[in-house]
Amino acid sequence: MSDLLERLRRRGWRMTAQRRVVAEVLDGEHVHLTADEVLARAAARLPEISRATVYNALGELVLLGEVREVATDGRAKRYDPNAHRSHHHLVCSDCGTIRDVHPGGDPLADLPASERFGFTVSGAELTYRGRCPDCAART
Amino acid sequence: MSDLLERLRRRGWRMTAQRRVVAEVLDGEHVHLTADEVLARAAARLPEISRATVYNALGELVLLGEVREVATDGRAKRYDPNAHRSHHHLVCSDCGTIRDVHPGGDPLADLPASERFGFTVSGAELTYRGRCPDCAART
């Protein structure tokens, strides 16, 4: 679908079998996987891939700005392949599922200079919390 | 200053020496401490207090809504005693320092029903990221 692989190659990202598989996993699934889930899916295609390699690759994709890291509470970080369109997240407080949302409004514009305490503000993350329909049904 | 202890007692929170010390630490400092920092300050008054006890007490204070848990990336969670006045956070991406901020706007109102995916949305957290003056000066 997307040209993630192609983009990476153009940017000079050294392409190995392992890195390709990690990128393909992220590219294929438009959900928010944990590092462990990425490892599991990658290992399905390339059984000898190592956990450290997956962490390395994910870390570089984050640095390259191709993937966003989403920290939710005490749980494992999740990796969001949809780094290009600006969006925020809706997290289920029971199961940790994440959905992308596009609220109106501009959080950055809502923070006046008097509330910035001399910080150089570079961005804002908005996280909505709630229970997903599945968890609500399971009551 | 505050009546945190009094409130807790009224709510039937069983008061032990350990719990009192943890509550006093949070009540005294209006900063955002990690569990370890709470332990250190508590141990200064009650040397034999155990780490597990601090975690237990913090967990209950969070459940009671007296303290907010603030997860910042891969670092240790921080505990915010200012749970009663609604506010958001400005985090230094270098040193992890947190400041309370009060932006205008209402994130919840900005999320239309069509973007809620059947979730029961209970709240929104807004986290601004940037560099604090100290870290910027240190360049």
Added chain:
DNA sequence: TCCTACGATGGACGAATTCCAAGTCAATAC
């Protein structure tokens, strides 16, 4: 094809947090 720097490996390590079984104690009842 050959080189070589960069990537992969996996096991050890580390930080933060939770779990557990046994001992202790605050609050209530008498």
Added chain:
DNA sequence: GTATTGACTTGGAATTCGTCCATCGTAGGA
């Protein structure tokens, strides 16, 4: 004041998530 009891505390083990490191392998240029 004493007895009672269920809730709280303890500390060490266990878990979870992630990083480090020395060694081995290989992608991609010459």
